[in-house]
Amino acid sequence: MTDWTETYRPTTLSEVRGNNKARDALREWAETWEDHREPVVCHGAPGVGKTSAAHALANDMGWEVVELNASDERTADAIERYAGRASRNATLSGSAGGDSGGRQLVVMDEADNIHYQYDRGGAQAVTQLLKDANQPIVLIANEYYEMSQGLRNAAREIEFRDVSARSIVPVLRDILRKEGIGFDEEALERIAEANSGDLRAAVKDLQASAEGADHVTLDDVTTGSRNRAVGLFEFLDAVLKEEPAREALQTAYDVDETPEDLLKWVEDKVGLVYEGEELARAYEFLANADVWTSRVYATDYDYSWWRYATDNLAGGVAAARDHTRGGWTRYGGAPYRSTRDSTRDEVVRAIAESGGFSMSTARLDVLPFLAAMTHHCKPRDLTVAMAAWYDLDEAAVSYITGSGETTNKVQSIVEDAADLRADAVEEHAGGAFAGGQSEREHGDGADETDGDGDGDDTQQTLDADVMDRESDDGGDESESEADPAADDDGQAGLSDFM
Numbered sequence: 001m002t003d004w005t006e007t008y009r010p011t012t013l014s015e016v017r018g019n020n021k022a023r024d025a026l027r028e029w030a031e032t033w034e035d036h037r038e039p040v041v042c043h044g045a046p047g048v049g050k051t052s053a054a055h056a057l058a059n060d061m062g063w064e065v066v067e068l069n070a071s072d073e074r075t076a077d078a079i080e081r082y083a084g085r086a087s088r089n090a091t092l093s094g095s096a097g098g099d100s101g102g103r104q105l106v107v108m109d110e111a112d113n114i115h116y117q118y119d120r121g122g123a124q125a126v127t128q129l130l131k132d133a134n135q136p137i138v139l140i141a142n143e144y145y146e147m148s149q150g151l152r153n154a155a156r157e158i159e160f161r162d163v164s165a166r167s168i169v170p171v172l173r174d175i176l177r178k179e180g181i182g183f184d185e186e187a188l189e190r191i192a193e194a195n196s197g198d199l200r201a202a203v204k205d206l207q208a209s210a211e212g213a214d215h216v217t218l219d220d221v222t223t224g225s226r227n228r229a230v231g232l233f234e235f236l237d238a239v240l241k242e243e244p245a246r247e248a249l250q251t252a253y254d255v256d257e258t259p260e261d262l263l264k265w266v267e268d269k270v271g272l273v274y275e276g277e278e279l280a281r282a283y284e285f286l287a288n289a290d291v292w293t294s295r296v297y298a299t300d301y302d303y304s305w306w307r308y309a310t311d312n313l314a315g316g317v318a319a320a321r322d323h324t325r326g327g328w329t330r331y332g333g334a335p336y337r338s339t340r341d342s343t344r345d346e347v348v349r350a351i352a353e354s355g356g357f358s359m360s361t362a363r364l365d366v367l368p369f370l371a372a373m374t375h376h377c378k379p380r381d382l383t384v385a386m387a388a389w390y391d392l393d394e395a396a397v398s399y400i401t402g403s404g405e406t407t408n409k410v411q412s413i414v415e416d417a418a419d420l421r422a423d424a425v426e427e428h429a430g431g432a433f434a435g436g437q438s439e440r441e442h443g444d445g446a447d448e449t450d451g452d453g454d455g456d457d458t459q460q461t462l463d464a465d466v467m468d469r470e471s472d473d474g475g476d477e478s479e480s481e482a483d484p485a486a487d488d489d490g491q492a493g494l495s496d497f498m
Contacts (some may be wrong), residue, residue, distance in 0.1 A: 018163030039137035043144040044160030047200035111139035162197030182215035241325040248318035283368035285316030387417035
Protein backbone atom coordinates (compact mmCIF):
# COMPACT_ATOMS: atom_id res chain seq x y z
CA MET A 1 0.00 0.00 0.00
CA THR A 2 1.38 3.41 -0.95
CA ASP A 3 1.84 6.09 1.68
CA TRP A 4 -1.33 8.17 1.78
CA THR A 5 0.54 11.21 3.10
CA GLU A 6 2.35 11.31 -0.24
CA THR A 7 -0.52 10.13 -2.45
CA TYR A 8 -2.80 12.87 -1.13
CA ARG A 9 -0.28 15.64 -0.67
CA PRO A 10 -1.90 18.92 -1.85
CA THR A 11 -1.12 19.79 -5.44
CA THR A 12 -2.55 23.30 -5.24
CA LEU A 13 -2.75 25.84 -2.42
CA SER A 14 -6.52 25.63 -2.39
CA GLU A 15 -6.15 22.06 -1.09
CA VAL A 16 -4.05 23.11 1.89
CA ARG A 17 -6.31 22.80 4.94
CA GLY A 18 -6.31 24.35 8.38
CA ASN A 19 -3.99 27.28 7.71
CA ASN A 20 -5.98 29.62 5.52
CA LYS A 21 -4.24 32.76 6.76
CA ALA A 22 -0.77 31.35 6.16
CA ARG A 23 -1.83 29.92 2.82
CA ASP A 24 -3.17 33.27 1.63
CA ALA A 25 -0.07 35.08 2.86
CA LEU A 26 2.16 32.66 0.96
CA ARG A 27 0.16 33.15 -2.22
CA GLU A 28 0.31 36.97 -1.86
CA TRP A 29 4.09 36.74 -1.31
CA ALA A 30 4.54 34.75 -4.51
CA GLU A 31 2.26 36.88 -6.67
CA THR A 32 4.03 40.10 -5.63
CA TRP A 33 7.55 38.68 -5.54
CA GLU A 34 8.68 40.76 -8.52
CA ASP A 35 7.88 43.89 -6.53
CA HIS A 36 9.69 43.04 -3.27
CA ARG A 37 12.02 40.09 -4.12
CA GLU A 38 12.08 38.99 -0.49
CA PRO A 39 12.62 35.41 0.62
CA VAL A 40 10.10 33.92 3.05
CA VAL A 41 10.37 31.58 6.03
CA CYS A 42 7.42 29.26 6.75
CA HIS A 43 7.59 27.97 10.30
CA GLY A 44 5.45 25.81 12.55
CA ALA A 45 5.19 22.37 14.14
CA PRO A 46 5.89 19.20 12.13
CA GLY A 47 2.96 17.89 10.12
CA VAL A 48 1.07 21.15 9.64
CA GLY A 49 1.72 21.42 5.90
CA LYS A 50 4.63 23.85 5.47
CA THR A 51 6.56 21.88 2.86
CA SER A 52 3.38 20.73 1.14
CA ALA A 53 2.26 24.34 0.84
CA ALA A 54 5.57 25.33 -0.76
CA HIS A 55 5.28 22.58 -3.38
CA ALA A 56 1.62 23.39 -4.01
CA LEU A 57 2.53 27.05 -4.48
CA ALA A 58 5.17 26.15 -7.05
CA ASN A 59 2.60 24.09 -8.92
CA ASP A 60 0.12 26.97 -8.89
CA MET A 61 2.71 29.44 -10.14
CA GLY A 62 4.24 27.11 -12.73
CA TRP A 63 7.61 27.26 -11.01
CA GLU A 64 10.15 24.45 -10.95
CA VAL A 65 11.24 23.43 -7.45
CA VAL A 66 14.92 23.31 -6.49
CA GLU A 67 15.16 21.62 -3.11
CA LEU A 68 17.89 21.46 -0.49
CA ASN A 69 17.56 19.65 2.81
CA ALA A 70 19.48 21.65 5.39
CA SER A 71 20.30 18.74 7.69
CA ASP A 72 22.07 16.76 4.96
CA GLU A 73 23.70 19.35 2.70
CA ARG A 74 24.20 22.47 4.75
CA THR A 75 27.84 23.41 4.21
CA ALA A 76 28.68 26.57 2.33
CA ASP A 77 29.96 24.55 -0.65
CA ALA A 78 26.82 22.41 -0.84
CA ILE A 79 24.49 25.38 -0.53
CA GLU A 80 26.31 27.13 -3.33
CA ARG A 81 26.32 23.99 -5.47
CA TYR A 82 22.67 23.06 -5.05
CA ALA A 83 20.83 26.27 -4.29
CA GLY A 84 23.14 29.20 -4.93
CA ARG A 85 23.39 28.85 -8.66
CA ALA A 86 19.72 28.11 -9.03
CA SER A 87 18.81 31.16 -6.96
CA ARG A 88 20.76 33.41 -9.32
CA ASN A 89 19.32 32.03 -12.55
CA ALA A 90 16.92 34.54 -14.02
CA THR A 91 14.63 31.94 -15.62
CA LEU A 92 14.80 28.30 -16.63
CA SER A 93 15.53 29.33 -20.18
CA GLY A 94 18.41 31.50 -19.00
CA SER A 95 16.77 34.69 -20.14
CA ALA A 96 16.14 37.69 -17.96
CA GLY A 97 12.50 37.87 -18.88
CA GLY A 98 9.75 38.22 -16.33
CA ASP A 99 7.74 35.13 -17.26
CA SER A 100 6.59 33.82 -13.89
CA GLY A 101 6.14 30.36 -15.35
CA GLY A 102 9.88 30.16 -15.96
CA ARG A 103 10.99 30.82 -12.41
CA GLN A 104 12.49 28.40 -9.95
CA LEU A 105 11.33 28.16 -6.35
CA VAL A 106 14.27 27.35 -4.10
CA VAL A 107 12.97 25.40 -1.07
CA MET A 108 15.33 24.89 1.86
CA ASP A 109 13.91 22.57 4.51
CA GLU A 110 15.07 22.44 8.14
CA ALA A 111 16.48 25.95 8.07
CA ASP A 112 16.47 25.93 11.88
CA ASN A 113 19.13 23.20 11.81
CA ILE A 114 21.80 25.45 10.29
CA HIS A 115 24.33 26.88 12.76
CA TYR A 116 27.25 29.20 12.13
CA GLN A 117 29.75 27.38 14.30
CA TYR A 118 29.03 23.83 13.20
CA ASP A 119 28.25 23.83 9.53
CA ARG A 120 31.32 25.37 7.95
CA GLY A 121 29.74 28.60 6.87
CA GLY A 122 26.28 27.17 6.23
CA ALA A 123 24.28 29.95 7.86
CA GLN A 124 26.45 32.67 6.36
CA ALA A 125 26.05 31.02 2.94
CA VAL A 126 22.27 30.97 3.27
CA THR A 127 22.19 34.60 4.42
CA GLN A 128 24.28 35.61 1.42
CA LEU A 129 22.11 33.48 -0.86
CA LEU A 130 19.03 35.35 0.35
CA LYS A 131 20.68 38.66 -0.47
CA ASP A 132 21.93 37.66 -3.93
CA ALA A 133 19.02 35.59 -5.20
CA ASN A 134 17.21 36.35 -8.43
CA GLN A 135 14.69 33.62 -7.66
CA PRO A 136 12.02 33.23 -4.95
CA ILE A 137 13.24 31.30 -1.89
CA VAL A 138 11.20 29.53 0.80
CA LEU A 139 12.89 28.50 4.05
CA ILE A 140 11.09 25.82 6.10
CA ALA A 141 11.59 25.65 9.87
CA ASN A 142 9.96 23.98 12.86
CA GLU A 143 11.42 26.36 15.46
CA TYR A 144 11.57 29.93 14.18
CA TYR A 145 13.72 31.25 17.02
CA GLU A 146 16.26 28.46 16.63
CA MET A 147 17.16 30.01 13.28
CA SER A 148 20.06 32.44 13.33
CA GLN A 149 19.10 36.08 13.72
CA GLY A 150 20.68 36.82 10.35
CA LEU A 151 18.34 34.39 8.61
CA ARG A 152 15.29 35.69 10.47
CA ASN A 153 16.11 39.29 9.60
CA ALA A 154 16.65 38.47 5.93
CA ALA A 155 13.29 36.79 5.26
CA ARG A 156 9.59 37.53 5.59
CA GLU A 157 7.85 35.42 8.26
CA ILE A 158 4.76 33.27 7.78
CA GLU A 159 3.58 31.11 10.69
CA PHE A 160 1.73 27.85 10.13
CA ARG A 161 -0.36 26.94 13.18
CA ASP A 162 -1.44 23.52 14.43
CA VAL A 163 -4.31 22.12 12.38
CA SER A 164 -7.51 21.83 14.41
CA ALA A 165 -9.46 18.57 14.63
CA ARG A 166 -12.33 20.32 12.85
CA SER A 167 -10.08 20.97 9.85
CA ILE A 168 -8.60 17.47 9.86
CA VAL A 169 -11.92 15.59 9.57
CA PRO A 170 -12.78 16.84 6.03
CA VAL A 171 -9.34 15.77 4.81
CA LEU A 172 -9.81 12.27 6.18
CA ARG A 173 -13.28 12.11 4.70
CA ASP A 174 -12.04 13.09 1.24
CA ILE A 175 -9.28 10.48 1.32
CA LEU A 176 -11.63 7.63 2.18
CA ARG A 177 -14.07 8.68 -0.52
CA LYS A 178 -11.30 8.66 -3.11
CA GLU A 179 -10.22 5.23 -1.87
CA GLY A 180 -13.79 3.95 -2.12
CA ILE A 181 -13.90 3.08 1.60
CA GLY A 182 -16.94 3.73 3.77
CA PHE A 183 -16.66 5.23 7.23
CA ASP A 184 -18.46 6.16 10.41
CA GLU A 185 -18.16 9.85 11.17
CA GLU A 186 -17.25 9.22 14.82
CA ALA A 187 -14.27 7.14 13.68
CA LEU A 188 -12.85 10.10 11.76
CA GLU A 189 -13.53 12.42 14.66
CA ARG A 190 -11.65 10.09 17.01
CA ILE A 191 -8.60 10.08 14.72
CA ALA A 192 -8.73 13.86 14.29
CA GLU A 193 -8.96 14.49 18.03
CA ALA A 194 -6.12 12.11 18.81
CA ASN A 195 -3.88 13.93 16.31
CA SER A 196 -5.13 17.49 16.76
CA GLY A 197 -2.49 19.75 15.32
CA ASP A 198 -0.70 17.15 13.19
CA LEU A 199 -2.47 16.47 9.91
CA ARG A 200 0.24 14.16 8.64
CA ALA A 201 -0.04 11.90 11.71
CA ALA A 202 -3.81 11.80 11.34
CA VAL A 203 -3.54 10.59 7.75
CA LYS A 204 -1.10 7.89 8.85
CA ASP A 205 -3.53 6.73 11.55
CA LEU A 206 -6.36 6.72 9.03
CA GLN A 207 -4.38 4.52 6.66
CA ALA A 208 -3.54 2.09 9.47
CA SER A 209 -7.21 1.91 10.50
CA ALA A 210 -8.46 1.39 6.94
CA GLU A 211 -5.94 -1.20 5.85
CA GLY A 212 -7.81 -4.24 4.50
CA ALA A 213 -11.22 -2.78 5.35
CA ASP A 214 -14.09 -1.59 3.16
CA HIS A 215 -15.68 0.42 5.99
CA VAL A 216 -13.89 2.20 8.88
CA THR A 217 -15.67 2.02 12.24
CA LEU A 218 -14.81 3.31 15.68
CA ASP A 219 -13.66 -0.19 16.63
CA ASP A 220 -11.26 -0.19 13.69
CA VAL A 221 -9.75 3.03 14.94
CA THR A 222 -9.35 1.66 18.46
CA THR A 223 -7.74 -1.60 17.37
CA GLY A 224 -6.21 -0.86 14.01
CA SER A 225 -4.47 2.49 14.34
CA ARG A 226 -0.89 2.92 15.39
CA ASN A 227 -0.30 2.08 19.03
CA ARG A 228 0.11 5.57 20.41
CA ALA A 229 0.73 4.16 23.90
CA VAL A 230 4.24 3.18 22.82
CA GLY A 231 6.38 6.09 23.95
CA LEU A 232 9.95 6.91 23.05
CA PHE A 233 11.42 5.52 26.25
CA GLU A 234 9.55 2.25 25.80
CA PHE A 235 10.90 2.15 22.26
CA LEU A 236 14.46 2.78 23.48
CA ASP A 237 14.14 -0.01 26.06
CA ALA A 238 12.91 -2.38 23.36
CA VAL A 239 15.77 -1.58 20.98
CA LEU A 240 18.67 -1.11 23.41
CA LYS A 241 17.81 -3.52 26.20
CA GLU A 242 14.96 -5.96 25.85
CA GLU A 243 13.60 -7.11 22.49
CA PRO A 244 15.14 -9.17 19.67
CA ALA A 245 15.52 -7.50 16.29
CA ARG A 246 12.10 -8.39 14.84
CA GLU A 247 10.13 -7.21 17.89
CA ALA A 248 12.25 -4.06 18.22
CA LEU A 249 11.50 -3.22 14.59
CA GLN A 250 7.77 -3.67 15.16
CA THR A 251 7.96 -1.34 18.16
CA ALA A 252 9.51 1.33 15.93
CA TYR A 253 6.42 1.22 13.71
CA ASP A 254 4.22 1.86 16.75
CA VAL A 255 5.94 5.09 17.81
CA ASP A 256 4.51 8.38 16.57
CA GLU A 257 7.86 9.65 15.32
CA THR A 258 9.53 9.71 11.91
CA PRO A 259 12.52 7.42 11.29
CA GLU A 260 14.61 10.58 11.11
CA ASP A 261 13.68 11.54 14.69
CA LEU A 262 14.02 7.97 15.95
CA LEU A 263 17.54 7.92 14.53
CA LYS A 264 18.43 10.99 16.58
CA TRP A 265 17.09 9.36 19.75
CA VAL A 266 18.88 6.05 19.31
CA GLU A 267 22.13 7.71 18.25
CA ASP A 268 22.05 9.96 21.31
CA LYS A 269 21.14 7.26 23.87
CA VAL A 270 22.93 4.13 22.66
CA GLY A 271 26.12 5.05 24.53
CA LEU A 272 24.22 4.96 27.82
CA VAL A 273 23.56 1.23 27.39
CA TYR A 274 26.01 -0.33 24.91
CA GLU A 275 29.77 -0.55 25.28
CA GLY A 276 32.79 -1.96 23.49
CA GLU A 277 32.08 -4.09 20.43
CA GLU A 278 28.33 -3.74 20.95
CA LEU A 279 28.64 0.02 20.62
CA ALA A 280 30.86 -0.19 17.54
CA ARG A 281 28.40 -2.54 15.80
CA ALA A 282 25.46 -0.34 16.74
CA TYR A 283 27.14 2.74 15.28
CA GLU A 284 27.62 0.94 11.98
CA PHE A 285 23.88 0.31 11.77
CA LEU A 286 23.18 3.94 12.75
CA ALA A 287 25.52 5.15 10.01
CA ASN A 288 23.58 3.03 7.52
CA ALA A 289 20.30 4.48 8.80
CA ASP A 290 21.68 7.98 8.32
CA VAL A 291 22.49 7.16 4.69
CA TRP A 292 18.95 5.93 4.05
CA THR A 293 17.29 8.99 5.64
CA SER A 294 19.49 11.20 3.48
CA ARG A 295 18.38 9.25 0.42
CA VAL A 296 14.81 10.46 1.00
CA TYR A 297 15.79 14.05 0.28
CA ALA A 298 18.22 13.16 -2.48
CA THR A 299 15.36 11.50 -4.39
CA ASP A 300 12.81 14.31 -4.17
CA TYR A 301 11.12 13.06 -0.99
CA ASP A 302 10.80 9.39 -1.85
CA TYR A 303 9.82 8.23 1.63
CA SER A 304 10.01 4.56 0.67
CA TRP A 305 13.69 4.73 1.73
CA TRP A 306 12.59 5.28 5.32
CA ARG A 307 11.80 1.59 5.74
CA TYR A 308 15.50 0.76 5.32
CA ALA A 309 16.46 3.43 7.84
CA THR A 310 14.04 1.90 10.36
CA ASP A 311 15.42 -1.59 9.69
CA ASN A 312 18.89 -0.37 10.66
CA LEU A 313 18.15 1.97 13.57
CA ALA A 314 15.77 -0.47 15.28
CA GLY A 315 16.31 -4.03 14.08
CA GLY A 316 20.01 -3.58 13.36
CA VAL A 317 20.85 -1.85 16.63
CA ALA A 318 18.88 -4.47 18.57
CA ALA A 319 20.77 -7.22 16.73
CA ALA A 320 24.08 -5.56 17.69
CA ARG A 321 23.29 -6.23 21.36
CA ASP A 322 25.02 -9.25 22.94
CA HIS A 323 22.35 -9.88 25.57
CA THR A 324 19.18 -8.46 27.07
CA ARG A 325 19.35 -6.04 29.97
CA GLY A 326 17.00 -5.25 32.81
CA GLY A 327 16.70 -2.36 35.20
CA TRP A 328 15.97 1.27 34.61
CA THR A 329 18.02 3.62 32.43
CA ARG A 330 17.96 7.39 32.77
CA TYR A 331 17.74 8.42 29.11
CA GLY A 332 17.29 12.13 29.72
CA GLY A 333 15.60 14.61 27.40
CA ALA A 334 15.17 14.91 23.67
CA PRO A 335 18.52 14.81 21.85
CA TYR A 336 17.73 17.66 19.46
CA ARG A 337 16.70 20.05 22.24
CA SER A 338 19.20 19.14 24.94
CA THR A 339 22.60 20.41 26.01
CA ARG A 340 23.86 16.91 25.24
CA ASP A 341 23.16 17.53 21.56
CA SER A 342 25.05 20.82 21.78
CA THR A 343 27.96 18.98 23.41
CA ARG A 344 27.94 16.41 20.62
CA ASP A 345 28.16 19.17 18.02
CA GLU A 346 31.10 20.72 19.87
CA VAL A 347 32.87 17.35 20.03
CA VAL A 348 32.25 16.64 16.35
CA ARG A 349 33.50 20.09 15.41
CA ALA A 350 36.71 19.59 17.42
CA ILE A 351 37.32 16.22 15.77
CA ALA A 352 36.65 17.59 12.28
CA GLU A 353 38.92 20.61 12.73
CA SER A 354 41.73 18.51 14.18
CA GLY A 355 41.55 15.89 11.45
CA GLY A 356 40.86 18.27 8.60
CA PHE A 357 37.78 16.45 7.39
CA SER A 358 34.03 16.97 7.26
CA MET A 359 31.58 17.08 10.16
CA SER A 360 29.87 14.02 8.71
CA THR A 361 33.09 12.00 8.69
CA ALA A 362 33.85 13.10 12.23
CA ARG A 363 30.40 12.13 13.47
CA LEU A 364 29.95 8.83 11.62
CA ASP A 365 33.50 7.48 11.24
CA VAL A 366 35.69 8.87 14.04
CA LEU A 367 33.45 9.59 17.04
CA PRO A 368 32.11 6.00 17.32
CA PHE A 369 35.64 4.61 17.56
CA LEU A 370 36.74 7.18 20.11
CA ALA A 371 33.70 6.23 22.17
CA ALA A 372 34.50 2.53 21.91
CA MET A 373 38.19 2.99 22.75
CA THR A 374 37.59 5.19 25.81
CA HIS A 375 34.32 3.74 27.12
CA HIS A 376 34.00 4.55 30.84
CA CYS A 377 37.39 6.30 30.60
CA LYS A 378 39.34 3.06 30.09
CA PRO A 379 42.24 2.97 29.43
CA ARG A 380 42.78 6.14 31.43
CA ASP A 381 46.00 7.29 29.72
CA LEU A 382 44.37 7.08 26.32
CA THR A 383 41.35 9.03 27.59
CA VAL A 384 43.65 11.74 28.98
CA ALA A 385 45.50 11.89 25.67
CA MET A 386 42.22 12.19 23.76
CA ALA A 387 40.98 14.98 26.03
CA ALA A 388 44.28 16.83 25.62
CA TRP A 389 44.41 16.36 21.85
CA TYR A 390 40.95 17.79 21.29
CA ASP A 391 41.03 20.16 24.31
CA LEU A 392 37.82 18.65 25.73
CA ASP A 393 35.95 19.80 28.83
CA GLU A 394 34.09 17.60 31.34
CA ALA A 395 30.86 17.58 29.30
CA ALA A 396 32.68 16.46 26.15
CA VAL A 397 34.64 13.72 27.92
CA SER A 398 31.43 12.54 29.56
CA TYR A 399 29.63 12.45 26.20
CA ILE A 400 32.32 10.41 24.45
CA THR A 401 33.08 7.97 27.28
CA GLY A 402 29.60 7.57 28.75
CA SER A 403 30.85 8.49 32.21
CA GLY A 404 29.16 10.97 34.51
CA GLU A 405 30.17 14.55 33.85
CA THR A 406 30.43 15.44 37.55
CA THR A 407 32.36 12.35 38.65
CA ASN A 408 35.85 12.70 40.13
CA LYS A 409 37.14 10.38 37.42
CA VAL A 410 36.12 12.66 34.56
CA GLN A 411 37.22 15.82 36.36
CA SER A 412 40.66 14.37 37.10
CA ILE A 413 41.04 13.30 33.47
CA VAL A 414 40.27 16.82 32.27
CA GLU A 415 42.74 18.26 34.80
CA ASP A 416 45.49 15.88 33.68
CA ALA A 417 44.70 16.69 30.04
CA ALA A 418 45.08 20.40 30.80
CA ASP A 419 48.46 19.70 32.42
CA LEU A 420 49.48 17.68 29.39
CA ARG A 421 48.60 20.54 27.05
CA ALA A 422 50.37 23.04 29.31
CA ASP A 423 53.53 20.90 29.32
CA ALA A 424 53.44 20.75 25.54
CA VAL A 425 53.03 24.51 25.26
CA GLU A 426 55.90 25.13 27.67
CA GLU A 427 58.18 22.70 25.87
CA HIS A 428 57.66 24.58 22.60
CA ALA A 429 57.81 28.06 24.08
CA GLY A 430 61.57 28.18 23.75
CA GLY A 431 62.11 28.86 27.43
CA ALA A 432 59.57 31.67 27.54
CA PHE A 433 58.09 30.33 30.78
CA ALA A 434 61.31 29.67 32.73
CA GLY A 435 64.92 30.72 32.30
CA GLY A 436 64.36 31.91 28.78
CA GLN A 437 64.95 35.65 29.21
CA SER A 438 68.48 35.68 27.89
CA GLU A 439 67.46 33.58 24.91
CA ARG A 440 64.63 35.96 24.09
CA GLU A 441 67.02 38.88 24.30
CA HIS A 442 69.17 37.19 21.66
CA GLY A 443 66.22 36.59 19.37
CA ASP A 444 65.82 32.84 19.97
CA GLY A 445 63.11 31.88 22.48
CA ALA A 446 59.67 31.21 21.12
CA ASP A 447 60.75 31.44 17.49
CA GLU A 448 62.43 28.07 17.88
CA THR A 449 59.04 26.36 17.81
CA ASP A 450 58.64 26.24 14.07
CA GLY A 451 60.25 29.31 12.73
CA ASP A 452 57.39 31.75 13.21
CA GLY A 453 56.82 31.58 16.96
CA ASP A 454 53.17 30.69 16.71
CA GLY A 455 53.45 27.37 18.54
CA ASP A 456 52.03 25.29 15.69
CA ASP A 457 54.10 22.32 16.84
CA THR A 458 52.33 22.15 20.20
CA GLN A 459 49.80 19.58 19.04
CA GLN A 460 52.46 17.23 17.70
CA THR A 461 54.27 17.34 21.04
CA LEU A 462 51.18 16.14 22.88
CA ASP A 463 51.61 12.70 21.38
CA ALA A 464 55.28 12.45 22.29
CA ASP A 465 54.59 13.72 25.80
CA VAL A 466 51.88 11.11 26.27
CA MET A 467 54.36 8.42 25.23
CA ASP A 468 56.91 9.63 27.78
CA ARG A 469 54.31 9.54 30.54
CA GLU A 470 53.19 6.07 29.57
CA SER A 471 56.78 4.81 29.70
CA ASP A 472 57.25 6.40 33.13
CA ASP A 473 54.15 4.56 34.38
CA GLY A 474 55.96 1.24 34.40
CA GLY A 475 56.56 0.20 30.80
CA ASP A 476 59.66 -1.69 29.70
CA GLU A 477 62.35 0.93 29.06
CA SER A 478 63.95 -1.01 26.25
CA GLU A 479 60.59 -1.52 24.55
CA SER A 480 59.82 2.17 24.96
CA GLU A 481 63.08 3.12 23.25
CA ALA A 482 62.54 0.63 20.45
CA ASP A 483 58.89 1.50 19.94
CA PRO A 484 57.84 4.87 21.41
CA ALA A 485 54.24 4.24 20.34
CA ALA A 486 53.71 1.45 22.89
CA ASP A 487 53.16 1.47 26.66
CA ASP A 488 53.02 -1.23 29.29
CA ASP A 489 49.47 -2.16 28.33
CA GLY A 490 50.22 -2.34 24.63
CA GLN A 491 48.09 0.77 24.00
CA ALA A 492 49.16 2.81 21.00
CA GLY A 493 49.58 6.57 21.13
CA LEU A 494 46.58 8.73 20.27
CA SER A 495 48.06 9.83 16.97
CA ASP A 496 48.00 6.21 15.78
CA PHE A 497 44.23 6.29 15.99
CA MET A 498 43.72 9.61 14.21
